[in-house]
Structures are given as structure tokens and as C-alpha cells.
Amino acid sequence: xxxxxxxxxxxxxxxxxxxxxxxxxxxxxxxxxxxxxxxxxxxxxxxxxxxxxxxxxxxxxxxxxxxxxxxxxxxxxxxxxxxxxxxxxxxxxxxxxxxxxxxxxxxxxxxxxxxxxxx
Numbered sequence: 088x089x090x091x092x093x094x095x096x097x098x099x100x101x102x103x104x105x106x107x108x109x110x111x112x113x114x115x116x117x118x119x120x121x122x123x124x125x126x127x128x129x130x131x132x133x134x135x136x137x138x139x140x141x142x143x144x145x146x147x148x149x150x151x152x153x154x155x156x157x158x159x160x161x162x163x164x165x166x167x168x169x170x171x172x173x174x175x176x177x178x179x180x181x182x183x184x185x186x187x188x189x190x191x192x193x194x195x196x197x198x199x200x201x202x203x204x205x206x
Contacts, residue, residue, distance in 0.1 A: 091147040098145050098172065098199060099130050106143075111135045125165045127158060141168040146181070148174050156184040163193035175200040 096117045103113050112134040114122035124132050124142055131143040142162050146155065151173065163169045169190070173181050175198040185191040 091149055094201065095130075095145050095147050095150075102143065102145070102172065103131060106131070106133060109133075110140065112137070124167075125162065127162055129162060139167055141170055143170040143172065145172045146174075146177070148177055151177055151181060151184070153184065153187070156188050159185070159194065160188040160190050163188075163190040169194040170197060171195070172197045172199055174198065 099115055099117050103115055107113060110133040112132075114120070114132045114134075116122055116128045116130055121128065122132055124139060127142075129142045130145045132139055133141040133143060144159065144162075159169060159171065171181060171194055173196060178196060178198060181196060182191065185194050185196075
């Protein structure tokens with residue numbers, strides 16, 4: 088397993104755990120899961136009482152590209168809240184992709200950073 092997939096899957100698990108306080112129905116698409124939302128398979132689907140309230144995508148530095156942005160657009164245009172978790176240093180690039188797709192106002196960006204501090 089490459090490092091980015093390891094970080095991606097770990098982050099999906101941690102976000103799922105953290106968001107379980109706010110959402111009763113959380114489905115993920117890691118480890119062979121196949122939960123569909125509007126012909127897409129996002130990393131996390133968040134819902135309550137049978138309604139999908141938000142879709143969360145975890146991206147790594149190398150997974151962010153214009154093809155991925157087209158997937159974000161399809162999700163965002165469904166009217167469901169789109170949350171993107173991206174590496175802190177990729178925010179500027181992700182923001183420009185969202186503007187190019189015309190969905191900057193339909194997406195929220197969260198960041199993460201992997202920091203190793205040696206003594």
C-alpha cells in the first residue's frame with residue numbers, strides 16, 4: 088500500500104469517527120465498500136433520518152486534478168453540500184479548480200497536514 092493511500096484511508100476513518108457525533112448515518116467507500124451517491128462513490132456520505140446531508144471527499148496531493156474536479160462538480164450540482172479535505176499546501180490549487188468548475192460557492196474546503204517533529 089502506498090503512503091498516500093494509507094494516509095487517505097486513515098483520514099477517512101478518523102473523519103468518520105469524528106463526524107459520528109453530528110450524523111447518524113455515515114457510509115464510507117474504503118476497503119471495498121460500494122456506497123453510491125448520484126452515480127459517484129465519494130469517500131464519505133453523511134446523513135440523518137434517511138436523508139443525505141453532505142458528501143465528503145478526502146484528497147491527497149497527487150489525487151487533485153481537473154478530472155477529480157469534474158467529479159466534485161457532479162456532486163455539488165446535485166444540491167448536496169460538498170466538503171473537500173485537502174492537504175494544507177494544496178488549498179490554492181483546489182480553489183482555482185473549484186472556480187474553473189464554477190462551484191466555488193457550493194463547496195467547503197477543510198485541510199490537513201502531516202507533521203513530524205523530531206527532538
